[in-house]
Amino acid sequence: MKINFSPEKKLISASQSPIQDVLAPSIIEVDFDYLKINNRFVRTMFVAGYPRYVSANWLSPLINFEQSLDTSLFIYPVESKTILDDLRRKIAEMEAEISTDAERGRVIDPSTQAKLEDALTMQEQLTKGIERFFQFGLYITLSAETIEKLDQTSKEIESTLASLLIIPKHATLQMEEGFKTTLPLALDFLNITRNMDTTSLATTFPFTSSELTANEGIMYGINENNGSLIIFDRFTLENYNSCVFAKAGAGKSFLVKLEILRSFMFDAEIIVIDPENEYETLCNAVGGENILFSFNSKSKINPFDLAQVREEGENELNQKILSLHSLFKIIMGNMTATEEAILDRSLMATYQMKGITQEPATQTKEPPLMEDLYKTLMGMEDPLSRSLADRIEKYVRGSFSGIFDQHSNVDIKNKFTVFSLRDLEASLRPIAMFVILDFIWTKVRKELKKRILVVDEAWFMMRTPDSADFLNSIAKRARKYYLGLTTVTQDVEDFLKDDIGKSIITNSSIQVLMKQHPAAIEKVGSVFYLSEGEKQFLLSCDIGEGLFFAGNNHVAIKVAASPQEHQLITSKPQEILERNAAKSAQPASIPPRSVIQNKIEGSLPPRFKSEIIVDNGTANRF
Numbered sequence: 377m378k379i380n381f382s383p384e385k386k387l388i389s390a391s392q393s394p395i396q397d398v399l400a401p402s403i404i405e406v407d408f409d410y411l412k413i414n415n416r417f418v419r420t421m422f423v424a425g426y427p428r429y430v431s432a433n434w435l436s437p438l439i440n441f442e443q444s445l446d447t448s449l450f451i452y453p454v455e456s457k458t459i460l461d462d463l464r465r466k467i468a469e470m471e472a473e474i475s476t477d478a479e480r481g482r483v484i485d486p487s488t489q490a491k492l493e494d495a496l497t498m499q500e501q502l503t504k505g506i507e508r509f510f511q512f513g514l515y516i517t518l519s520a521e522t523i524e525k526l527d528q529t530s531k532e533i534e535s536t537l538a539s540l541l542i543i544p545k546h547a548t549l550q551m552e553e554g555f556k557t558t559l560p561l562a563l564d565f566l567n568i569t570r571n572m573d574t575t576s577l578a579t580t581f582p583f584t585s586s587e588l589t590a591n592e593g594i595m596y597g598i599n600e601n602n603g604s605l606i607i608f609d610r611f612t613l614e615n616y617n618s619c620v621f622a623k624a625g626a627g628k629s630f631l632v633k634l635e636i637l638r639s640f641m642f643d644a645e646i647i648v649i650d651p652e653n654e655y656e657t658l659c660n661a662v663g664g665e666n667i668l669f670s671f672n673s674k675s676k677i678n679p680f681d682l683a684q685v686r687e688e689g690e691n692e693l694n695q696k697i698l699s700l701h702s703l704f705k706i707i708m709g710n711m712t713a714t715e716e717a718i719l720d721r722s723l724m725a726t727y728q729m730k731g732i733t734q735e736p737a738t739q740t741k742e743p744p745l746m747e748d749l750y751k752t753l754m755g756m757e758d759p760l761s762r763s764l765a766d767r768i769e770k771y772v773r774g775s776f777s778g779i780f781d782q783h784s785n786v787d788i789k790n791k792f793t794v795f796s797l798r799d800l801e802a803s804l805r806p807i808a809m810f811v812i813l814d815f816i817w818t819k820v821r822k823e824l825k826k827r828i829l830v831v832d833e834a835w836f837m838m839r840t841p842d843s844a845d846f847l848n849s850i851a852k853r854a855r856k857y858y859l860g861l862t863t864v865t866q867d868v869e870d871f872l873k874d875d876i877g878k879s880i881i882t883n884s885s886i887q888v889l890m891k892q893h894p895a896a897i898e899k900v901g902s903v904f905y906l907s908e909g910e911k912q913f914l915l916s917c918d919i920g921e922g923l924f925f926a927g928n929n930h931v932a933i934k935v936a937a938s939p940q941e942h943q944l945i946t947s948k949p950q951e952i953l954e955r956n957a958a959k960s961a962q963p964a965s966i967p968p969r970s971v972i973q974n975k976i977e978g979s980l981p982p983r984f985k986s987e988i989i990v991d992n993g994t995a996n997r998f
Contacts (some may be wrong), residue, residue, distance in 0.1 A: 378568065380470065386607050410526060411551050417526045420554025421533065422568045423514040425543030430579050437536050440602040443518070443529055446558040449580060450513040450567065456502050459509045459571075463499045467492065498573060509550070510577050511569035516544070517558040546895035588924060588931050594638040596631070596924060599698055600932035606924055611644075613927065615884035616860030617851055621900065622890030624866050627920040629654050631888060631935050632830060632864055633945035637662070639828055646792045646861075647816055648830040651805055653798035654947050655832075657955075661944050664792030669779070669808055670799035679703055679778070679811045680743040682732070683818035692739055695734065697723050702842035706807055708767040718761050722752045746781040747772045780811060788819050806836045810843050817850060820857045828860045835867035844876040851883045868896040872903055889914055890922035 405412035410419045438447065470492040477484050501507040518533065520526040530546075537544050547554035553565035572580075588599065593609030610616050622628035633655065636646045640662060648655050659666045667675045683698055700723055705711060711719070726744045727733070729752070750772045753765035770776045779800075795812050797805050809831070818827060829850075837843045847863070854861045863880060871877040881887060881903065892900055892914045901911050910923060913932065924933040937945065943955060963988075 378723075380906070392845065405667045406552055408549050409546055409551065411555055413519075416521060417523050418517060418519045418551075418555055419526055419530060420515060420517045420547045420551055420558060421530070421544045422516075422547055422566055423542055423570075424538070424545045426570055427541035428494075430540070430576070434540055434542075435581075436515070437540070438533075441533065441536065442603070445533075446517040448515045448517075448558045448564075450515075450564045450569070451577065452511040452513075452957065454509045454511055454571075456509060459727055460499065460502055463495055467495050467499065470495065478612065488946075501573065507573040507575065510572050510574070511648075512572045512577060512580065513564060513567070513569040514580070515547075515554060515557050515566060515568075516888075517555060534814065543584065546565050553944060588926050588929055595936070596635065597920075597933040597935040600921070600934050600936050606931065606933055608886070610860050610886055611858075615855045615883060616828075616858075617854060617862070617884040618860065618886035618888070619863045619865075619881055619884045620751070620888045620890070621839070621865060621868055621871070621892070622888075622922065623896075625919065626866075626891035626922070627935060628864055628866070628888075628890055629832065629947055630920065630937075630945055631890070632832070632862060634657055634937050634941060635862075636828055636830060637941060637945065640792055643791075643826065645825055645827040647827060648794045649797070649809055649812055649816075649832060650794050650830075651797045651809075651833045653796045655794045656796065658944050659757050659792055659794045661919055662792050663790075664794060666794045666796055667786060668796045668799065669812070673799075675786050677780070677786055677811055678743060678745060678782065678816065679780055679785040680726075680745060680749075681784050681815070681818070682739050682743055683821060691734060692736070693727065693734055693905075697727075702846055703807070703810055703814070704768070705842045706810055706831070706840050707771065708764065711764075715760055715764060717751075718756070718758060719764060722749060722756065722761065722764075727754045737908035742783075745783065779804070782805070783813070784844065786815070788816070806839055806843055809836055810846060813837075813846065813850065820859050824858055826858050828862060829854075830862045830864065832864045833866070834863040835865045835870040838871050838873070838877055841874075841876070843875075848876050848879050848883075851880045868892070868900055872899055878903060885927065888922055889923040889925070891915070891917050891919070 400657050401414045403412075403414060410417050412418070413801050438445070452700070470488055473488055474484055474492065498507070502509060518526065518529050520529055534544055547566060550566060556563065557565045578969065588608065589604055589610065590605045590608050593607050593612070596606045596608060598604070599606050605697065610618060620628045620632060636644075636648070637658060640646050646664070650656075650660075656666050658664075669675060679700065680696070682692055697720065701716070701719065704719060726749045729748065730744045731741050732738050732743065746768065750765055750768055753761045753768075756762075771779070800808055813831070820827060820829075831847065835849065837847045850859075851861050851863075861884075863884070865871045872881075889900060889904065894915060897911050897915055898913070900906065904923075904925070906914070906923075912922065917932075920935040922933055923930050946952065946955075
């Protein structure tokens, strides 16, 4: 049967015709097993059989099906008195059947016995008011471009439901009624229902698909549960911190670089502490500043610099001396109480020799250097002061001189700044990271601005209690200064060995776990309360896959980047060699930031594209 609608009727304005006529298709062909609406084929199924037991979230495979489905659930309350009368009659019939079979020596039908047990339980719960009774109908409508595709999708749905012991059937000869049943009209034209109590009905709650998508923010990746996009703005959460844990080569730096590149396009200032020079290419591509720290570099930071930021109830000089205590514990190692007292007196004396006292007016003068502290310690008569001087001598006059004993000549003015520590010895990296972090923290406190601070290989900071405490204090106070701290580490054992590491995690609204080593999975599982299935997933996932935590929710994520983004942020040696070879063959100047942004946005696959809304020159959505 075909129903045709003339084109002229479709052109009548909505003011002259009912809205149904305006929305109606041009042609509908009704077959016994499908409908053809315009050029699409449509089929409706209903659920005819359910298993005796179902688990919570049993509708999840249907809700998260890879193709679009129209699903309707109809729930009809039933008066308990009517059901109790029917149950009483059914129970009597089943008891009589079982008694007759027993008298005649027949084997009792197991299905009858199971039904009797269920009926008796239901009768007791209804009588006590523990449960209520409902009738439940479930209908599914699917569509496809061809009848072959429609048949294939139907088989996939039937197979998916059959794995749950659920029996679907086609609404044969009632396709028109089935299609109207799944329209948003709240009308059941099929009326094929199944009796259910309250507990059973609760398991059909359909909104169980794991989603981590906000209305604004940047795209972190693809939700592997249902193929949706994971879009978040970390600056809309209760704090702006994040942490990333993964074994080497799992893709953690790729994810972090992708996040900061996209955040940079939304006018966030980026500061990175880079122990392995992984961010240099990205920094140069966006016109950033790469500050190299080594013996021969021109960039210097004086750890004695004063922030010149005075908060109510704080003394800037005292705060700096406390910070220097932590720094020199990292440099000198364990100190006794007497040695700490001597160090405290010598620090105060060193500042006083430069005319800097507790008075704020004096704290704008040129600060001392580490050599001034060394001379102060050498000038004291106490033998312990000479011992302390010997411990810092190599940083002033020995093999480590020239790094931390010069006046500062670094200023963070660029919107993308990377501090590279690759050329420093491993033993110096924790010290350099502490000094740079202290310098950055001073900058952050001076000017309120939207910033992201990335501390890569953060396990260096967790090696000593003092540097770990300093990193933890930044994590706790970062929100006050509009700062998002990102800690990245591959050494989970060092990071989580005490409560400081756990405190940093609890103060991070976003956490990402990627592929883990078997030796670390139990530690990670206990901290993040992972199920056995999630542990196995982290052991077997591919590069770029993991678990993305945001607040109380988490989903499996697959990191996705456009080809242009991939070129900028990859750290695979073979891809870097190919890129360098291409540059050598055809040198090109670095395009400006706007060109980079246009290339990235223009090369995204269609499923990753989203409208760019611009307000006063600022992109609000990616």
